[in-house]
Amino acid sequence: MNSEELKRQAAARALEYVQSGMKLGLGTGSTARHFVELLGARVRDGLEVIGVPTSETTRHDAIRCGIRLTTLDEVDRLDLTVDGADEIDPALNLIKGGGGALLREKIVAAASDRMIVIADDTKWVETLGRFPLPIEVIPFGLGATQRAIEKAFVACGVAGELVVRKAKDGHVFVTDGGHWIVDAHLGRIGDAPGLAQSLGLIPGVVEHGLFIGLASVAMLAGSQGIRVVERQ
Numbered sequence: 136m137n138s139e140e141l142k143r144q145a146a147a148r149a150l151e152y153v154q155s156g157m158k159l160g161l162g163t164g165s166t167a168r169h170f171v172e173l174l175g176a177r178v179r180d181g182l183e184v185i186g187v188p189t190s191e192t193t194r195h196d197a198i199r200c201g202i203r204l205t206t207l208d209e210v211d212r213l214d215l216t217v218d219g220a221d222e223i224d225p226a227l228n229l230i231k232g233g234g235g236a237l238l239r240e241k242i243v244a245a246a247s248d249r250m251i252v253i254a255d256d257t258k259w260v261e262t263l264g265r266f267p268l269p270i271e272v273i274p275f276g277l278g279a280t281q282r283a284i285e286k287a288f289v290a291c292g293v294a295g296e297l298v299v300r301k302a303k304d305g306h307v308f309v310t311d312g313g314h315w316i317v318d319a320h321l322g323r324i325g326d327a328p329g330l331a332q333s334l335g336l337i338p339g340v341v342e343h344g345l346f347i348g349l350a351s352v353a354m355l356a357g358s359q360g361i362r363v364v365e366r367q
């Protein structure tokens with residue numbers, strides 16, 4: 136089975152948790168797109184849900200799939216968010232933002248009663264950090280922000296190169312919120328909650344891709360089937 140089929144399987148399993156009347160957070164990325172497409176098929180069969188997309192890309196996908204949309208200004212809480220991840224550790228802490236959607240993804244996940252992470256099992260790691268950690272920053276004062284990030288790294292016992300993300304056309308990648316992303320190549324993050332806290336205090340850092348304590352369940356699709364891991 137190829138990785139797209141595995142992602143679709145994980146997405147299909149998450150769909151079992153969706154009930155009519157739910158308000159849903161709709162994630163971003165290749166795995167979340169499978170969920171949006173499968174959800175769209177159920178909506179066409181009569182399922183009544185309303186969604187909040189976590190990116191402009193997902194908003195367009197959801198509209199194409201016939202899913203009714205709302206915003207976090209119009210609704211208070213969401214019942215469930217289903218999203219992908221770049222890395223998932225045994226505490227269900229995540230690295231997200233490989234596609235640049237981390238800011239809206241975190242706002243939506245934090246406004247949800249439950250977050251299900253869907254992925255193929257290559258995303259499962261013992262310790263976060265092999266995947267470069269996305270840090271969303273304000274372009275103004277980038278040098279000062281980067282120096283503050285490096286200080287936070289030293290305090291948290293990690294080190295690695297910071298690279299301003301470029302789009303495929305060679306220009307700086309700009310997020311849906313108009314910010315830039317610096318990818319931190321750390322290799323291993325021993326204390327992800329501690330690093331998350333330190334990064335959150337830096338002026339100029341809008342958000343970072345460490346999702347701590349947000350995911351309640353992970354659905355990991357592999358050649359042996361789907362493993363469901365609940366947060367302890």
Ligand SMILES: O=C[C@H](O)[C@H](O)[C@H](O)COP(=O)(O)O
Nearest residue numbers: 164165166219232234235236
């Ligand atoms: O910004 C992008 C998101 O955090 C994605 O959910 C994450 O990068 C995983 O994407 P994919 O399912 O394509 O591996």
